[in-house]
Amino acid sequence: MQSSRSAVLLVNLGTPTAPTAEAVRAYLAEFLSDPRVVELPRLLWLPILHGIVLRTRPAKSAEKYRLIWTAEGSPLAVHTARQANLLAQETGSKVEYAMRYGGPTIASALAKLSNPVVLPLYPQYSASTTSSVLDLLPPSVRVVREFHDHPAYIHALAANVDRHWAEHGRGERLVMSFHGLPQRAVDRGDPYQRHCLATAELLARSLGLSREAFVVTFQSRFGFAEWLQPYTQPTLVAMAKAGTKRVDVVCPGFVSDCLETLEEIGIAARQAFLAAGGREFHLVPCLNESPEWIAALERLALG
Structure with missing residues (x-):
């Protein structure tokens, strides 16, 4: 089905750029610094984050990432990019994807689009996920806030x-x-x-x-x-x-x-x-690139 409808920005959570302690540390530093994610007072949490968590957790998490890393990269990044490409092919719309933490950034993706519909890829709304995306969007941008029962x-x-x-x-x-x-x-x-x-x-x-x-x-x-x-x-x-x-x-x-x-x-x-x-x-595998999910993305983003 081809059309010339609105641009679409898909936003997922994010992923390290590599299954290494250094890359995981950079990702976690951004992720866990978000007050939407960890709601403790900054004066209490940031010393714990930088003094303990970022000294101990990256190496352990990197070992886990190595178990699931693919030749193409992080599964989350690979699937999100494929979803964007398939949605663009199916609809004829310009589709970009971004990550809330890491890259591509939301700002860089928005710069490529004119008046997009933003679809955070979180079916169930939570302040720690969807609202964190909303924090980085201009007020006028159209957003699909949740789709848990669509x-x-x-x-x-x-x-x-x-x-x-x-x-x-x-x-x-x-x-x-x-x-x-x-x-x-x-x-x-x-x-x-x-x-x-x-x-x-x-x-x-x-x-x-x-x-x-x-x-x-x-x-x-x-x-x-x-x-x-x-x-x-x-x-x-x-x-x-x-x-x-x-x-x-x-x-x-x-x-x-x-x-x-x-x-x-x-x-x-x-x-x-x-x-x-x-x-x-x-x-059971996630929705990934299943045809029913690509069709659902079209309905969610473009109506």
């Missing part, structure tokens, strides 16, 4: 799971793992948890699942505060110990495979499930 997004998720099941069979239960968020953010009114649960219910309904056939969990906890529960890996371990032999995991909040899906779930959580007595662990 029919095209739900259809793309369901088609992806169905495709995986058609190829690999179906597990006893489907775990829907979303990125976590500090519980205090939800207590203060952030709609993220509500959006995640709504997405899960709509996806389950589209797949024809009973309430007993799926479970919603939250991953990627950082720090020592209480985050949204149940946590993904402990849930998977408990399922294995209770006798679940095969589990399928899908990560609906991530539209592109990345460290959090490929390493945290695909490697670490898989190992934990198998070590606890499970026999088969299947990670």
Whole structure:
């Protein structure tokens, strides 16, 4: 389908430029300095960040990135660039992509576009993600603020799971793992948890699942505060110990495979499930370049 419609800017979170401690340190320094991400007072947090976190975490994170890095680079960057290219081909619109942290920067991408629609690639709204993108946009820019219940997004998720099941069979239960968020953010009114649960219910309904056939969990906890529960890996371990032999995991909040899906779930959580007595662990790929997702992007950005 070709048209000459509005320009589009896709915005994802970001990624280091290389799987090295130096590159990860530069990325984390920007990411974790954002007050939207870590809401502690700057006078308290910045000494901890620069004195402890950035001295210890980059090397450990770099090891994880090396496990999932491809010949083309970071999976997140590769998939986001491909999505932009496919959306441009499908619509005839000018499409750029940017990263909230790292590059290409939002400012550099905006400079290439005239009156774009900005689509942050976060289906479920949170102040720590979507609002952080909004902070860098001119007030007049049109933004798709969230799409957690959009029919095209739900259809793309369901088609992806169905495709995986058609190829690999179906597990006893489907775990829907979303990125976590500090519980205090939800207590203060952030709609993220509500959006995640709504997405899960709509996806389950589209797949024809009973309430007993799926479970919603939250991953990627950082720090020592209480985050949204149940946590993904402990849930998977408990399922294995209770006798679940095969589990399928899908990560609906991530539209592109990345460290959090490929390493945290695909490697670490898989190992934990198998070590606890499970026999088969299947990670459903993210939406990536699936045709249903490219079609959904068109509907989300261009109507």
